[in-house]
Every structure is written in structure tokens, then in C-alpha cells.
Amino acid sequence: MHAIQLHAFGPAENLRYEEVADPVPGPGQVLIAVAAAGVHLLDTAIRSGHQGPLPELPELPTVPGREVAGTVTALGAGVDADWLGREAVAHLGFAPGGYAELAVAEADRLHRVPPGLDAAEAVAMIGTGRTTMGVLQFAEPGPDDVVVVPAAAGGIGTLLVQHAKNAGATVIGLAGGPGKTSRVRAAGADLAVDYRDDAPSRWTEKVRAFLGGRHATIVFDGVGGAAGRSAVDLLGPGGRHIVFGWSADGIGDADGGIAFPDGYLDERGITSETVLGPKMMRLAGGDSPIRTLELRALAAAADGRLSPAVQRYPLAEAAAAHHDLEHRATVGKVVLEP
Known part of the structure; x- marks a missing residue:
């Protein structure tokens, strides 16, 4: 598959469009044929070598990206067979791997893409939408x-x-x-x-x-x-x-x-x-506060209360997307499309 790899922390130009081995889902995981991958300001900081809220910087080389949507094409052991062939969206958490044609996600992080939303819009709501719901609390x-x-x-x-x-x-x-x-x-x-x-x-x-x-x-x-x-x-x-x-x-x-x-x-x-961090999660409550906020965001977009703005870039132009985001030259959620 093709993916964006980072071999050295530094400027946006360090993001390289390369051919890499296909990932394989392990137990409790699925493989997603990525239709859209979210780009976050935090991604640009990590690329530059800033740890931010991560427990540690990723080991290099790495495929950045933590938000994906697409079609589930393979299942790891123990995953409900009903997910196969479904359109799904997931925030990968601290695990990288989103800037690629294929990505692995934990099955318990998956949401079905609601009718009426395309993959890029679903990605916007799983990340920026989730944060918006948290802020509004x-x-x-x-x-x-x-x-x-x-x-x-x-x-x-x-x-x-x-x-x-x-x-x-x-x-x-x-x-x-x-x-x-x-x-x-x-x-x-x-x-x-x-x-x-x-x-x-x-x-x-x-x-x-x-x-x-x-x-x-x-x-x-x-x-x-x-x-x-x-x-x-x-x-x-x-x-x-x-x-x-x-x-x-x-x-x-x-x-x-x-x-x-x-x-x-x-x-x-x-x-x-x-309001970011544990304070937001405590207020969301429930067994999975992050998932609670994600569900609220997707529901708000599905019923038309919110309509995410999206700026799309081809996957191969990830460096340009990072550059534009850092220089405030983007509008809405930045998304890469393989």
C-alpha cells in the first residue's frame, strides 16, 4: 500500500509518500480501507518533535494520523463478523497509522458512518466534533x-x-x-x-x-x-x-x-x-466518556444540527496539508483522501 512516512522529526517536507507493507489486524482489531484520514494540529506538533499530550514520541519511521474512515475489509480474531464490509469511522487514540491506504483500528473504537455523511465528514466529527461536544459541556x-x-x-x-x-x-x-x-x-x-x-x-x-x-x-x-x-x-x-x-x-x-x-x-x-483533558472526560461521564462525546457528535451531524466544514487534500500531498494548517491557510477540518 501507499502511506505517508516520517523518518525524522522536523518540517512538513519530512513527510514522504512511500510504498510500505500492508498492516495486518491482530486480535480485537479490524483493517480499514481508508477513504479519509484526519489531520490535526497535534499531528504537526508531533511531526516537529513535540511530545504534547502523548506518553512518548512515536518510534521512527512512523505513519502519522489518528482519525480514519472507510470500509472494513478484514477482521482480527474475536471481532464481530457483522463489521466486515461496513463503512466505519474511528479515532485511533495515541496509535498512529492513519495517513495510509490501509489502517488498523481497535474494533471497540469503531462507529458506523451515519447515512448522509461521507467519510471525510465522519472523520471531522470523530475528532473536531468530539472536542466540540466536550467544550459545549x-x-x-x-x-x-x-x-x-x-x-x-x-x-x-x-x-x-x-x-x-x-x-x-x-x-x-x-x-x-x-x-x-x-x-x-x-x-x-x-x-x-x-x-x-x-x-x-x-x-x-x-x-x-x-x-x-x-x-x-x-x-x-x-x-x-x-x-x-x-x-x-x-x-x-x-x-x-x-x-x-x-x-x-x-x-x-x-x-x-x-x-x-x-x-x-x-x-x-x-x-x-x-477545559481540555480529564476535566472534559469527567463531565462527559459514563464507562467510556470519549465514546459518549463521539456518539453525540456523529448524531448531531446525522440529524443535520451540525455540518462540518472540510478541506480535502490527496494523501500524497500530506506535506502541503501540514504546511497549510500550520500557516492558517486552511478552512474547516483538514482531511487526506487516498
Whole structure:
């Protein structure tokens, strides 16, 4: 089969499209003919040599990628025969292997691809959709809310805009460039602002003028940096800053995020909470919190409540996909298609 291999940690150009041996499913595993493989910002950090939340960096050479969808073509021992020939989607966890024509997945991680979703859309919901469902546990918007979403043209940002608008909230989406702001408006935002075109003092004034004296009540922040800091300034008393990433400073940077002046949040009556990790899983509850969030995400897409934005690249162009994602040149969830 063909796959993307990484032989040395470093720049995107280190990702090589090569012919490798077909993987073989072991007990409790299945083989998937991959129709779509998700690309995550974390993948770019690992490729660069940052361990991030992984227990350890993968042994090289490695085939990156942890989200796949396609057809189950072979079963390992002990797997229900009903999976053979099914369209399935799975998050592989910390196991790599997704950037390939064939991938092995644990059978207990599989979900059937819901009718009406293609493989790329299913991949988007199993990863970014899952995280979106987790984030929304901490601040569920309603009709009285003014919601600000930095990086609103991204995979999670698009879903947050859609969800908040469906809930009746007033939604402000921030994005870089006119192409992205048009996508944010199409997702349902009441106002889409190009935060790269103007200094913070200018784009925030546009938001304040639009709100006519109202304050933001929720900021869903997966960016941090200057954009995230300026978005927090839009919050009024009782406002909530929900943090689920720091992409402005690089996911591998342990000092990413926003440093607030002493007393700033307390004086303004604002709470700031980082929600990724065990905290999110505890709130999801159940025997398998991750699976609970995945099921919620897939159901929301299947019934039309959410519609993931997807940017597709051929598998052989994985290096270009990584480069574009790192340089904020993508819209929605980035997916590789063999």
C-alpha cells in the first residue's frame, strides 16, 4: 500500500509518500480501507518533535494520523463478523497509522458512518466534533448570550458557530482574511470580523458598535494570543472564557495561552477555564466518556444540527496539508483522501 512516512522529526517536507507493507489486524482489531484520514494540529506538533499530550514520541519511521474512515475489509480474531464490509469511522487514540491506504483500528473504537455523511465528514466529527461536544459541556449558549468564537473558520470554530446560532445566541466569529470571514458568515455568524486586517482596537470597536452596548457573555477560545486576549476584553461581568487550545502560540509551546494582569479577571467578574483533558472526560461521564462525546457528535451531524466544514487534500500531498494548517491557510477540518 501507499502511506505517508516520517523518518525524522522536523518540517512538513519530512513527510514522504512511500510504498510500505500492508498492516495486518491482530486480535480485537479490524483493517480499514481508508477513504479519509484526519489531520490535526497535534499531528504537526508531533511531526516537529513535540511530545504534547502523548506518553512518548512515536518510534521512527512512523505513519502519522489518528482519525480514519472507510470500509472494513478484514477482521482480527474475536471481532464481530457483522463489521466486515461496513463503512466505519474511528479515532485511533495515541496509535498512529492513519495517513495510509490501509489502517488498523481497535474494533471497540469503531462507529458506523451515519447515512448522509461521507467519510471525510465522519472523520471531522470523530475528532473536531468530539472536542466540540466536550467544550459545549462547560458553556451551553442560549438566546440571551453573545458568543465570540476566535478561529471561527476552523473545524471546531465552524461547529461552535453553528451550535450557538442554533441555540438562538448572537454569534461573533473571528477569522483571518475575507475568504474565511465569508465562510464564517455562511456558517451562521451574525457578524464575521477579519482580525488580521485591523489592529485589535479597530476590530473590537467594530464588534462593540455592532452590539450597541451589549457585552459578550461567552468566548470559546482555541487560539489564545492577541486575538484571544482582545476577545476576552469584550466580555462583560459574569462573562466566561472557555479555553480549549493555544494555536496562536503553537501547540507544542507549554507557555501558550494568555497571561492576564493580576486581578484583571476578578475585577471584571470574568471566569477563565481551560477545559481540555480529564476535566472534559469527567463531565462527559459514563464507562467510556470519549465514546459518549463521539456518539453525540456523529448524531448531531446525522440529524443535520451540525455540518462540518472540510478541506480535502490527496494523501500524497500530506506535506502541503501540514504546511497549510500550520500557516492558517486552511478552512474547516483538514482531511487526506487516498
